[in-house]
Amino acid sequence: MKKTRENSKNARDEGKKFFDPMAVTWAEKYDVQLTKIWNFIPENIAKVIASLAVFVLGVSINGDWIIVWLHFSRQLGYHQNLNGTSRWRDLSLAHFKLNNLWNFIWPSIIISYGMYILVGGFLHWYYYVRQRDKPEEWKCQPQKWLSPELEKNEILWGSFTLFLNATVSSLLACYISNGGYSTVYYDFGEKGWLWLILSFPLIFIYQDYMTYWLHRVYHMPFLYKRFHKLHHQYKQPTAFSVTAIHPVESIHIQLVLSAPLFLVPIHWLPFYVATFYAYYHGIIDHSGINFKSFWWQPWQPDAIFHDNHHQYFHVNFAFNIYYWDKLHGTYRRKDRVYHEGIFYGTGKSIEAATTEELKTDVEERTLENPLAYREEMMPFKFSEKEVESLKKAT
Secondary structure (H helix, E strand, C coil), rough: HHHHHHHHHHHHHHHHHCCCCCCCCHHHHHHHHHHHHHHHCHHHHHHHHHHHHHHHHHCCCCCHHHHHHHHHHHHCCCCCCCCCCCCCCHHHHHHCCCCCCHHHHHHHHHHHHHHHHHHHHHHHHHHHCCCCCCCCHEEEECCCCCCCHHHHHHHHHHHHHHHHHHHHHHHHHHCCCCCCCCEEEECCCCCCCHHHHHCCCHHHHHHHHHHHHHHHCCCHHHHHHHHHHHHHHCCCCCCHHHHHCCCHHHHHHHHHHCCCHCCCCHHHHHHHHHHHHHHHHHHHCCCCCCCCCCCCCCCCCCCHHHHHHHCCCCCCCCCCCCHHHHCCCCCCCCCCEECCCCCCCCCCEECCCCHHHHHHHHHHHHCHHHHCCCCCCHHHHHHHHHHHHHHHHH
């Protein structure tokens, strides 16, 4: 435990010296002042504020808030088609139904970055600064931290991908605002109340199952090495890792998940309830913090589930419905060995693993935090007897 705290302190000291161009970790400089203010806030209210911060970051980080604003305005009868007056310099934009495009792009990017820096900085302080000396109480991998270089790297990549995602959201919002084709409707009863109610679980299942398969496809050797490997540099993920994805992969996923807006009759409300739920848990799952799902979410894995994915690479591909992994045989098992070189999600049997693979795997399992699991015990850790048996077998 003492060694862990010393490593945490060293990592923090190194991080202070390391240049952070996006200043997302600005809160470290004001730790003393923020702590004094925070101590005046009742504990229950403080937890609510932290949860709201995660939600705000989730709904703003990809710029989708601007599409929701558009749909909400139309729901209330405002913000009709912005056809505008076509001038010679607007002809190309008008042709693609993108009049007033910059009125969408700038707010989307500015607010997305603002939330990324301010709310992201707050979350970084709340856990990674304020509670850095006791990682065993909250961190999924309490003995391991991202290096300052990787922290900088994830912020740079996350910021670049955020910019592109916010731009895509702006294009979609502008296109729909100018009367572009979509299958979105605004009268709650237009397609019947049964369809409206069913839309909530159906769109959620569609988005999550598509994400499972897209994620799994990007873990195929060719695509992993050229695209998704970038995201797996962060073996101990943080909330900033959620957007630190290769731009090609991120935009691909964004467009596939947005497809129902143009393919099936869908009210905007269930679509974005499901979308923001996924964004919220995307931040939770990448946070590296031992968040647990609530009693009313039997489908939702705890944060350690995706943390395991980053630690062991090619396993646990699902996000919000872990049954997909159970169904397709890619759910992590105790009797299998996993590492970056073992593809396809099923791992390698202990009998087939090399001595070095077994040694590394056993060591990795000791780095997990038992408090991150539902029963507060490590279901994948080998007992001393099992370790001895493994040694004899190899």
